[in-house]
Amino acid sequence: MSWLRKNTNKSDSNRLILKGVSGVVEPGEILAMLGPSGSGKTTLLTALGGRLSGKLGGNITYNNKPFSNSLKRNIVFVTQDDFLYPHLTVTKTLVFTALLRLPSTLTRAEKTTEAEAVIRKLELTNCKNIIIGDEFIRGISGGERRRVSIGQELLINPSLLFLDEPTSGLDSTTAQKIVKGLSDLARGRRAIIMTIHQPSSRLFYMFQKVMLLSEGNALYFGKVSDVMPYFSGIGYIPRVAMNPADFLLDLANGLTPDESSENKSMQFSVLFWRGVKERKHESFSGLKIGEVVTVALLCGLLWWQSDISHLQDQIGLLFFMSGFWGFFPLFQAIFTFPPERKMLQKERTSGTYRLSSYFMSRIVGDLPMELVLPTLFITITYWMAGLKSTPVHFFHTLSVLLRLVLVAQGMGLALGALVMDQNSATVLGSVIMLAFLLAGGYYVQHVPPFIAWIKYISVSNYSYKLLLGSQYKSSDTYPCENGTNRLCLVGDFPSVKNTGLDGQVSGVVALVLMLVLYRLIAYMALVRIGVTKRLV
Secondary structure, eight states: OEEEEEEEESOOOOOEOOOSOOOOOOOOEEEEEEOOHHHSSSHHHHHHOOOOSSHHHHHHHHTEEEOOOHHHHEEEEEOOOOOOOOTHHHHHHHHHHHHHHSSSSSSEEEHHHHHHHHHTTOOGGGTTTTTTOOSSSSOSSSHHHHHHHHHHHHHHOOOOHHHHHHTTTHHHHHHHHHHHHHHHTTTTTTTTEOSSOOOOHHHHOOOOEEEEEEEEEEEEEEEHHHHHHHHHHOOOOOOOOOOHHHHHHHHHHHHOOOTHHHHHHHHHHHHHHHHHHHHHHHTTTTHHHHHHHHHHHHHHHHTOOOOOHHHHHHHHHHHHHHHHHHHHHHHHHHHHGGGGHHHHHHHEEEEOHHHHHHHHHHHHHHHHHHHHHHHHHHHHHEEEEEEEOSSHHHHHHHHHHHHHHHHHHHHHHHHHHHHHHHHHHHHHHHHHHHHHHHHHSSSSSSGGGGGGGGGSSSHHHHHHHHHHHHHTTOOOEEETTTSOOOOOEEEGSSHHHHHSSSSSHHHHHHHHHHHHHHHHHHHHHHTTTTTTTOOO
C-alpha cells in the first residue's frame, strides 16, 4: 500500500508517505503497529479504516472483498482522544449511544440491554453509575474513560476494530487492563489493529502480530514471538537485556545497539538549536523587552540621583530589585514544561531522545534571555539612581542580580514540573514568593521566632543581604539628620542592622545551593510524574 500527500509548499510535488506496506490480520488477532513519530502509523491506520483522503495506491480487502459502505458498518475506529459528555454516567453514556446507533428494529429495552452487556464485557460495572467527568469535574479514571469510548463502538458488534493509541497517557497497569480487554474481544472472532508508542514488555507479548514502521517503510511484519529472532538473525542483537519494544524503536530511529549511546550524546545540540529557533520570537519579544525597559526607566526616575543622604530610599530600591527579579523570571519559568508536556511525551515515548538531554537543552536555551534582561535593567537603573558609580560596585550588584534570577528561574521550573498546571503553579509561586518577600528583612524587622525560619529558605532574604553588601560596608557613614554634619554608621541603620552586612559568603553559598537544588527538583519531578516510560 502507498499513499501520496501533496506538500503544503508552493510546488506541485507530492510526498510518498507509505511505501509498499503490506500485511494480513486474521480474526482473533491483535496487530500492534510500532514506530517513532512521523513513521506513518496513524496514516496507515486511518487509510485502513477508510478515513483517509488523498491519492491512494494499492489494495485493501476485507475477507477478499474491497472496501465498501456495507463493510464499513462492521468496522469501528476509536480515536486517541475520548470525546464524552462529562456530566453523564457511564450507563447513560452507553445507553444513549445504543439508542442512537442500534437499528430501529430493536426496542428501547433491547437497546438498553445491549448497553448493559457491553458494561459487563468491559468490566465497567463498578463505575457504571459514576459520571464521566473531565479536567474540572471528578469522574471515572482515564482507563475507564478509554473503555467507555471502546464500548461505544462495540455496541454495533463490529468484526474489525481500529484503535489509535488506546493506551496513550495511561500507566502501565491500566494499559495492561485495556489490552487484556481487547484480547478478550479478539477471541470473539474479531480482528483488532492498533497503534501504540512504547508498550512495556508485558504489554508487547500480549499482541499476536507486530508491524514496525520507519519513515513509511515496514521494517518488520509478523508474529511477536518471531521478531527478536528475526533481527538477531540479520545481525541486530541488543547488548543488554531490554524491552523488545525499546529495541525495535531504536532500530526504527536508525540507532543500532552500538550507536545508540553515541547518538544520544549528540542530542543536546540538536534540541538546543531547535528550542532556540522555536522560542526566539517569544523570548526576545518586544513586549518583554518593553516591560523591563519601562520598569527600569521608572525606577531610575523615581530614585533619580539619590545618594547616601537618602539611605532609606536607596535601600528601598535594592529591595525592590530583589522583589521584581524574584517574580519576573519565576513566572517566565513556570510556563516552561506544562505547555510542552504533550510534545515531550510524544517524542520521549517514541525514543527520540533522553530526558536529561531535553532538560539540559531547555535550561541552557533559556539562559540568554534570562541574563540579558536583568543586565539591561541594571544598566539603565543603576546609573540613573545614583548608586555607587565604580565598575567594581556595578558588576558586584549585577552578579548578585543574575544569581537571584537563576535561582528564581529554577524555582519556577520546579513548580511548573511539580504541578504541570500553569494556573495552579502561578498561584503557588505567588504565595511562596510573597512569603519569601515578607520574611526578607525589609517589611518586618521583628519576626516572631516560631516563623523566623522562613528567612533561611527565602531567596529574597539572601539576595537583599547581598545587594546591601554590594553597596555598603558597616563602616560607611551617612548624615544622621538633615541639615547637620552629624554622621552615623550605615551598619547601625535600622533597615540594614536587622538584615546585617555580614555573612556575605554564606549568602552566595545559599543561592548557589538553591540554584542547583531547584533544578534537581524540576528534573526529578519530570521523572516522578511519569511524563514518559523511558526516563533515562
